[in-house]
């Protein structure tokens with residue numbers, strides 16, 4: 001097997017050598033599966049509105065307003081779009097020459113010179129756009145704040161902004177750049193620049209251009225030709241859309257040239273070829289940059305004509321034969337290997353099935369996260385640490401490294417399959433997983449840079465990000481709850497099997513980018529992925545203190561009603577801005593100090609439920625103060641009620657009342673008195689006010705969760721059992737079924 005591996009390595013190297021030496025490609029349009037990778041570095045503050053993408057055969061580096069793909073607007077911030085040819089290229093010392101041509105369009109939405117900021121063709125050792133390279137006219141090529149940088153590049157810029165920083169001649173120029181954006185030679189194409197030829201290359205009238213760039217290493221000459229696309233030609237040639245013709249003849253005279261020895265830039269490193277563009281809608285106006293076609297050819301100078309030489313064909317066919325033989329040998333080896341291990345035939349079968357289902361390899365994810373680097377860590381939970389990872393195609397993912405268990409591989413995959421099957425708009429999508437022998441199990445999902453709801457809800461400053469006004473706060477919070485409810489309803493009923501979440505909490509509700517935050521419920525089904533007999537995990541597998549339904553504490557058996565309970569707790573947290581278990585000061589006590597509050601119990605026990613409906617004043621006490629409309633300062637206290645009742649925002653209080661009622665009922669100590677998620681969703685949608693029971697069900701909580709119970713203070717670190725006061729309650733709990741439950745009945749009546 002060892003020699004097989006070596007042979008493989010030799011083959012890969014040979015292939016690489018062959019391909020790279022003769023690197024040439026021609027794209028007359030772009031498609032999702034091709035070798036041009038979009039490397040997104042920044043978005044219009046919304047991940048579903050990508051800044052760079054392929055559409056209709058074109059490669060958009062930065063999209064402009066009119067493009068339906070991203071709905072960008074002039075309010076968006078600066079950002080950079082970048083695309084590279086997937087494989088790095090090695091330029092050899094005796095062979096640095098290259099030529100490339102591409103057709104492109106710059107769409108400017110403001111008149112000269114007020115748009116910005118341009119695009120560039122580059123050859124750089126950095127695949128990604130360096131940090132901050134979207135600002136100060138740096139075109140996504142270098143960090144303008146860094147004096148020395150490890151990024152080296154050669155670029156030809158098509159610049160639509162006049163940056164003082166780089167002594168730009170005008171807001172429409174073409175320049176040759178080496179390791180700096182202060183161009184070494186530049187052609188001014190602005191009107192009035194004085195030349196008869198160049199004004200044709202004015203970058204501000206939405207024209208399409210074709211550009212050719214050549215570097216002749218023997219003469220150290222860089223040349224750039226450029227031609228504005230003639231619209232009357234495009235009409236004649238509608239098959240190509242008229243835009244992407246690389247077939248037009250190159251003009252005789254280059255518009256720009258420079259004698260420069262590029263070997264110091266290109267030689268001996270892995271270099272990436274590509275395009276980069278930036279736009280700053282908010283202060284400079286939208287600018288769209290599109291590439292329609294691109295060809296590249298390395299090594300033209302030495303042998304322009306004889307491309308597929310005999311040698312290539314020979315080498316390729318020999319390699320092909322070796323490959324075939326190896327595949328056969330490997331197959332035989334595997335069959336034998338499997339027969340030897342007939343005992344493990346079952347496991348092997350599963351492994352096989354899984355291999356095809358598993359989109360990620362451990363190494364791939366290890367690379368994506370820099371070897372699970374601490375710097376990439378974005379969170380740590382009961383299930384393990386979460387890392388930010390950048391995959392090879394540039395997409396950003398969250399990689400969860402599960403704290404491993406004694407769980408069997410096939411069980412793991414059975415569970416992972418179920419999770420993978422769950423697809424819902426408000427569920428955090430699992431993109432894949434990986435479980436290789438001897439390694440921690442990994443789950444890969446969407447990366448949500450905004451983080452989880454708890455980061456906002458309980459932070460006096462950050463909670464403002466949930467909405468700038470009382471109405472927006474209300475809208476965001478209710479929207480998040482509605483979406484989580486929809487996701488849970490789907491898990492419980494939409495998949496055939498009922499999948500329990502078992503760990504609904506604010507920390508598992510992730511928020512999307514964009515001013516209109518949406519919820520994505522994460523970590524569902526993970527509880528079962530973790531073996532039950534590892535102490536610390538048991539804790540989180542059972543749920544999180546404060547969110548766990550009382551009955552689960554007793555028999556450990558979770559039903560969907562336990563998820564409903566946790567959802568109720570979440571609802572009360574969202575409404576009140578308090579953690580389910582939090583320290584509160586107790587001014588009413590004779591001895592002041594801190595006590596611990598259990599939110600559902602506290603609300604059930606303090607609210608006066610007379611009439612089954614809580615009053616506006618009670619609402620005022622429950623709601624997070626940031627949610628309350630500010631009252632006129634001078635108004636006397638006696639007008640308080642009047643103020644609340646008056647005015648047109650009756651809906652405001654009714655909506656909140658409905659949500660608070662729902663939260664409370666979901667937190668009912670008896671599972672049979674809680675509504676199902678389906679009923680909850682319905683109540684959310686239609687704002688159905690569920691009446692509360694006339695008596696507080698506090699006494700039905702199977703154990704006294706009360707401010708006096710100080711053991712709750714340790715709950716973050718210790719096992720759940722510390723708050724179970726005794727087994728005696730178990731019986732009373734499970735037999736107390738003769739309680740009237742208002743909720744489900746009422747809902748069915750409402751139908």
Ligand SMILES: *[C@@H]1O[C@H](CO)[C@@H](O)[C@H](O)[C@H]1NC(C)=O
Pocket residue numbers: 066
């Ligand atoms: C904007 O898009 C619409 C629909 O795709 C198209 O009809 C219209 O011509 C576009 N406008 C501009 C200014 O490109």
Ligand SMILES: *[C@@H]1O[C@H](CO)[C@@H](O)[C@H](O)[C@H]1NC(C)=O
Pocket residue numbers: 066107108109110204205206
């Ligand atoms: C270029 O196209 C954009 C978007 O379609 C439009 O707003 C702008 O006015 C156009 N500019 C010129 C000079 O035609």
Ligand SMILES: *[C@@H]1O[C@H](CO)[C@@H](O)[C@H](O)[C@H]1NC(C)=O
Pocket residue numbers: 216217218219300301
């Ligand atoms: C490159 O430059 C050398 C020396 O000036 C010249 O002989 C050769 O023809 C050039 N190659 C190309 C492809 O222009």
Ligand SMILES: *[C@@H]1O[C@H](CO)[C@@H](O)[C@H](O)[C@H]1NC(C)=O
Pocket residue numbers: 230231232233
């Ligand atoms: C565009 O093409 C038409 C037809 O070939 C020609 O008459 C016209 O002069 C061309 N315009 C430019 C600017 O080259």
Ligand SMILES: *[C@@H]1O[C@H](CO)[C@@H](O)[C@H](O)[C@H]1NC(C)=O
Pocket residue numbers: 233236237247
């Ligand atoms: C249209 O494109 C074809 C190749 O696709 C080319 O041969 C032909 O000359 C083009 N016609 C014009 C008018 O440019």
Ligand SMILES: *[C@@H]1O[C@H](CO)[C@@H](O)[C@H](O)[C@H]1NC(C)=O
Pocket residue numbers: 185186254255256257258259
């Ligand atoms: C800059 O480019 C122009 C246009 O090709 C050329 O005439 C000029 O000599 C170049 N300047 C330098 C310093 O190479």
Ligand SMILES: *[C@@H]1O[C@H](CO)[C@@H](O)[C@H](O)[C@H]1NC(C)=O
Pocket residue numbers: 021022092093094095298299302303
């Ligand atoms: C340069 O390119 C030519 C033609 O593709 C090739 O024969 C030669 O080996 C290359 N040189 C190096 C150093 O790769």
Ligand SMILES: *[C@@H]1O[C@H](CO)[C@@H](O)[C@H](O)[C@H]1NC(C)=O
Pocket residue numbers: 046047048049069070071512513514515516517518
């Ligand atoms: C993000 O953009 C997409 C596409 O324009 C839009 O449908 C979605 O509502 C946006 N999301 C947010 C949170 O604004």
